[in-house]
Amino acid sequence: MRAFHKALVVHTGVILLFAACSGDPQIQRRFVAERMFFRAGKLYQQVMVNPRIATHSDYSAAVGAYEHVLSDYPGNTNDDHIEKIKKQSLVTIAELWLLQGEIQAAIRTYDRFLGLYPDDPGLGAFVHFANARSNERIFNLDKAIAEYEILIDDFGEVEDPLQPNHNILTLPLKVARLKRSSGVPSGQPLYNEALQYYDSVIEQWPGSPAAFNAAYYKASIFADQRRWRKVITTLTTLAKEYPDREEAPNILLSLGNMYLDGLGQTREATRVFDGLLRKFPEDEISGYAHFGNARSLIKSGRAEKGRAGLNEVISSHPDNPNLCASAQLAVASSYEEEGNWERALVEYRWVQESYPLTFQGFYVPTYIAEYYRKKGEASLARTSFQEAIDHYTHLIRKYPKTMLAGTAQEYIIYCLSVQEKWEQAAEAAISLRNVHPGSRTNISSYLFLGQIYESSNNVERAIEIYEKFADEFPNHPIIGQILTKVDLLRRKV
Amino acid sequence: MEMLTNQLSKYYSAWRNCFLSLRQGKIFLLFMAYASIQIASVFVLMHFAFPPFSGVLVPIMEKYFGELALHYPNNFLVLPVMFFWFNVILSGLLGIFLVGTATVLFKNSFDKNTLTVGQSVRSTLPRYGYLFLIWVVETLLLVLVFIYVPKLLNQFTFFAQRGNLTKQLVTSFAAILAGSFFLYTTALVMLQKQGPIRAIAQSLSLCFRYPVITILLIALPNLVKMPMDLLAGRPQFLISKFTPEMVGVAIILSIFVSMFANYLLVGTVTGYFMSVNQRT
Numbered sequence: 001m002r003a004f005h006k007a008l009v010v011h012t013g014v015i016l017l018f019a020a021c022s023g024d025p026q027i028q029r030r031f032v033a034e035r036m037f038f039r040a041g042k043l044y045q046q047v048m049v050n051p052r053i054a055t056h057s058d059y060s061a062a063v064g065a066y067e068h069v070l071s072d073y074p075g076n077t078n079d080d081h082i083e084k085i086k087k088q089s090l091v092t093i094a095e096l097w098l099l100q101g102e103i104q105a106a107i108r109t110y111d112r113f114l115g116l117y118p119d120d121p122g123l124g125a126f127v128h129f130a131n132a133r134s135n136e137r138i139f140n141l142d143k144a145i146a147e148y149e150i151l152i153d154d155f156g157e158v159e160d161p162l163q164p165n166h167n168i169l170t171l172p173l174k175v176a177r178l179k180r181s182s183g184v185p186s187g188q189p190l191y192n193e194a195l196q197y198y199d200s201v202i203e204q205w206p207g208s209p210a211a212f213n214a215a216y217y218k219a220s221i222f223a224d225q226r227r228w229r230k231v232i233t234t235l236t237t238l239a240k241e242y243p244d245r246e247e248a249p250n251i252l253l254s255l256g257n258m259y260l261d262g263l264g265q266t267r268e269a270t271r272v273f274d275g276l277l278r279k280f281p282e283d284e285i286s287g288y289a290h291f292g293n294a295r296s297l298i299k300s301g302r303a304e305k306g307r308a309g310l311n312e313v314i315s316s317h318p319d320n321p322n323l324c325a326s327a328q329l330a331v332a333s334s335y336e337e338e339g340n341w342e343r344a345l346v347e348y349r350w351v352q353e354s355y356p357l358t359f360q361g362f363y364v365p366t367y368i369a370e371y372y373r374k375k376g377e378a379s380l381a382r383t384s385f386q387e388a389i390d391h392y393t394h395l396i397r398k399y400p401k402t403m404l405a406g407t408a409q410e411y412i413i414y415c416l417s418v419q420e421k422w423e424q425a426a427e428a429a430i431s432l433r434n435v436h437p438g439s440r441t442n443i444s445s446y447l448f449l450g451q452i453y454e455s456s457n458n459v460e461r462a463i464e465i466y467e468k469f470a471d472e473f474p475n476h477p478i479i480g481q482i483l484t485k486v487d488l489l490r491r492k493v
Numbered sequence: 494m495e496m497l498t499n500q501l502s503k504y505y506s507a508w509r510n511c512f513l514s515l516r517q518g519k520i521f522l523l524f525m526a527y528a529s530i531q532i533a534s535v536f537v538l539m540h541f542a543f544p545p546f547s548g549v550l551v552p553i554m555e556k557y558f559g560e561l562a563l564h565y566p567n568n569f570l571v572l573p574v575m576f577f578w579f580n581v582i583l584s585g586l587l588g589i590f591l592v593g594t595a596t597v598l599f600k601n602s603f604d605k606n607t608l609t610v611g612q613s614v615r616s617t618l619p620r621y622g623y624l625f626l627i628w629v630v631e632t633l634l635l636v637l638v639f640i641y642v643p644k645l646l647n648q649f650t651f652f653a654q655r656g657n658l659t660k661q662l663v664t665s666f667a668a669i670l671a672g673s674f675f676l677y678t679t680a681l682v683m684l685q686k687q688g689p690i691r692a693i694a695q696s697l698s699l700c701f702r703y704p705v706i707t708i709l710l711i712a713l714p715n716l717v718k719m720p721m722d723l724l725a726g727r728p729q730f731l732i733s734k735f736t737p738e739m740v741g742v743a744i745i746l747s748i749f750v751s752m753f754a755n756y757l758l759v760g761t762v763t764g765y766f767m768s769v770n771q772r773t
Contacts, residue, residue: 027551027563031542034565038737081564 030081033073037085040065044092051099052401059100066093087113087123094130101438103138107131125155129167137440140475141182148175156197161205164213172197173217177224191221212242219254228262249285252276256292266300287317291327298334307331325355329364341371356395357404365391366411373418385415396435406436406444413448422456443473450482454489463489500706507710507764511757514602519610520595521756527591528752531580532745538575539741541568566737570728576744581632589624589679592759593617596683599763616683623682626689631675635668642667661726665719673700673711679759680766699769710762714754721747 043062047054066089073082090113097106110131117124132147152171158164172194179190198214198221205211215238222230235255242248252272260269273289273296280286294309310327317323332347348364355361365388372381392408392415399405409432416425429448432441446469453462466486470479514520541550542563554562558571594610594617601608617624642664646652652660677699681692700707724731725743732740 024547024551025544027547028542028544031563031565031568038566042736 026079029073029077030079033069033082033085036065036069036072037089040069040089040092044096047096047099054099056100059096063093063096066090066096083117084122087117087120090116091123091127091130094134098134103134103438107134107138107140107143110134125151125168128154136178138473138476139443139478140473141178142475145175145178145182148178152197158201158205158210161208161210164208164210166213169201169210169213170217173220176221180224191225194221207241209245212238212245212247216247216251223258223262226262228258231258231262249276249280249283252279253285253288253292256289260292260296260299264299266296269296287313287320287323290316291323291330294327295330298330303334303338307334321355321358325351325358325360328354329360352391356391362407362411366415369415370418382419385419389415401436403436406432406438406441409435409441410444410448413452417448417452417455420455422452422458425452443469443476446472450485454485459489459493463493497705500703503765503768504706504709504761506768507761508757510603510764511599511760514599514760517602520598520602520760523591523595523598523610524752524756527587528748530583530587531748534579534583535572535576535741535744535748538572538579539568539738566732569732569737569740572740573726573728573744585625585628585632589628590617590621592679592755593620593624593683595756595759596679596763599760600684600767603764603767620682620686623687623689623692624679627675627678627682627692630689630693631672631678634671634674638668638671639664658723661723662719665715665722669708669712669715672715673707676700676707676711676762677766680763684763684766685770699766703769706765710765711758714758714761717757718747718750718754721750 040062043058043065047058047062069089070086073086077083077086090109094106094109094113097103097109110127113120113123113127114131120127128147128151132144132151135141135144135147148171151168152175155165155168156171158169176191176194195218198218201214202211202218215234219231219234219238222228222234232255235251235258239248239251239255242251253276256269256272256276259265259272270293273292276283276289277286290309290313294306294313297303297306297309299306310331313327314324328347328351332344332351335341335344335347345368348368351358351360352364365384369381369384369388372384389412392412395408396405409428413425413428413432416428426449429445429452432445432448435441446465450462450465450469453459453465463486466482466489469476470482470486473479476482537546538550540546541554551563554568554571554575558575561567562571594613597613597616598608598610601613643660646660646663652663674697675693677696678689678692681687681695682689687695721743725740725747728737728740731737731743
């Protein structure tokens with residue numbers, strides 16, 4: 001009996017000791033949250049090993065694990081660590097949606113973040129930026145502009161003029177350009193706010209890197225407005241005031257191109273390009289200066305000498321496919337302008353074969369077929385379109401599920417549509433979504449299909465497609481035009 | 494040569510007897526009970542943030558490892574070190590008592606006498622103080638080995654250029670060597686009723702008289718458990734390649750291996766000591 005009493009006393013003592021040592025429940029809560037976040041992170045890492053081959057269930061598992069963290073800690077937990085975990089979870093969920101091409105879902109997640117943490121000093125700027133970019137990708141331009149404007153208002157102040165944040169500094173120009181794309185009436189002074197912003201930066205931090213960038217963006221605005229003289233004045237001032245900046249060769253190159261393409265002043269352009277080559281003979285941009293000089297020669301009527309210069313550029317810059325493709329295309333165009341199509345065709349084919357992944361390489365097969373079609377040479381046009389389709393199909397097989405494959409499929413749709421092969425074109429437009437899944441190809445698919453059905457007089461199908469588009473992308477900038485089109489088509493039916 | 498052959502024969506007999514004693518489960522049960530306490534402690538350390546352990550463990554961890562150690566998975570990075578120190582304390586409180594009791598039980602098992610665990614515990618209790626003093630000296634020496642040998646090795650270009658594994662292996666062998674000096678102390682205290690100083694002196698004497706067998710006795714069980722100990726001592730690797738909880742699993746596995754290794758160590762040392770003692 002005494003032993004029993006002893007055991008009872010010891011047992012009660014141990015329980016009381018543990019009860020007294022129950023500790024801080026906040027540490028337990030935080031620990032569990034960290035464990036859940038860590039496990040979600042492991043699933044995220046599994047996806048990130050190769051996001052392209054990760055399966056839908058891999059993505060779902062990772063998103064689910066992060067959502068689990070958020071659902072277990074709703075509302076404000078009054079714990080900085082847990083809140084940090086929740087914020088990071090939301091940002092990662094959005095990233096996972098973006099990787100799957102589910103931009104709408106990513107935007108919803110960013111909006112959730114901004115709803116919970118409207119003024120977050122840590123991730124706020126990033127989330128606004130990512131949200132704006134995502135909205136921009138699905139052409140929800142009003143929302144994108146609103147997000148960028150929040151960024152300019154809240155984070156637009158240049159804090160370090162020696163190391164300015166370029167992502168922020170470029171925003172006023174970006175907003176103006178987006179407003180132009182979203183169909184803001186042309187009479188409205190689109191660029192005024194941006195110009196005011198850049199002027200204030202230049203005034204506040206004269207001679208600084210921030211002022212340099214602001215002036216450069218001002219030149220871009222003048223270029224958008226096709227005010228070539230203003231562009232040249234601004235660039236000339238920049239070249240004089242900042243002769244030692246690493247961007248100086250780029251400034252001179254832009255200046256030369258402006259004389260050549262903007263004002264058509266070949267002599268002035270050559271003077272600037274030569275000056276660039278004298279001052280920066282070893283700079284990697286020198287190839288572009290030689291390219292500019294050769295184009296200037298062709299434009300001033302000395303085509304043979306110009307082509308020799310272009311060939312020199314191609315042979316001396318084999319590691320720059322974009323420059324080489326541009327030079328090769330300029331050679332081909334110069335022959336075409338002289339009326340020597342046979343020789344031009346050889347040069348165009350050379351662009352396609354040598355630089356298939358460049359913009360020029362993509363464009364050339366369709367251009368050749370279009371040339372024959374416009375000339376009324378039906379048989380040659382048919383063969384060329386088929387060759388172009390084969391070329392693009394080959395690229396899609398070689399680079400599956402990439403942006404490149406999506407662009408190639410769009411060219412195929414175009415080639416089929418131009419030939420009025422409506423059924424095949426419609427099939428190609430439908431399969432565009434599978435070639436490169438994502439919102440961009442989703443939109444293209446709808447618009448191509450609508451046009452195909454419309455052109456093939458399948459009006460009811462066209463209306464159906466446009467209505468589906470309107471349901472899925474109600475904020476798209478062309479939605480007004482689409483709805484008007486639907487009305488017109490209805491009347492036609 | 495003849496002497497070494499004779500010693501090896503005794504060494505072999507000690508192993509055989511040790512394995513035969515497994516038939517009497519009670520000695521092994523003692524080691525299992527000790528291992529279960531160690532495993533329970535690993536679980537407790539893994540759940541340091543949860544009541545009722547958090548009240549005690551959180552302040553300790555914060556004081557000795559910093560606030561960062563309270564976060565997942567950082568707590569698993571410090572888990573092996575925390576368990577090491579817990580194990581040191583446990584061995585000072587309970588481990589030496591277990592070895593003393595097991596030594597008495599092994600002796601009686603080898604002599605074909607029957608002795609209950611209770612009787613052997615009662616015979617160990619009065620000698621606990623001596624065992625504790627010897628443990629303090631041995632532990633201090635081992636701690637010095639674990640602290641200073643890696644530092645010493647770092648001064649040699651050969652070791653400095655190599656990874657941690659080489660240094661860990663050399664340090665482990667140095668610890669085995671240091672442990673061999675005290676190998677017979679428990680047997681001397683428990684079976685010959687020696688005092689601590691005399692036990693250490695005689696253990697050293699036996700160690701120098703039979704160096705090969707002494708090293709074999711201590712090294713073989715330690716070599717068995719070394720791979721698991723090395724794995725458990727690399728939490729960064731386990732966390733990055735697997736999951737943080739794998740650190741706990743590795744420690745528990747090393748406890749299991751140690752349980753067998755310690756059983757064999759105590760059994761073979763007792764058997765060998767008895768055979769040498771009969772001769773002398």
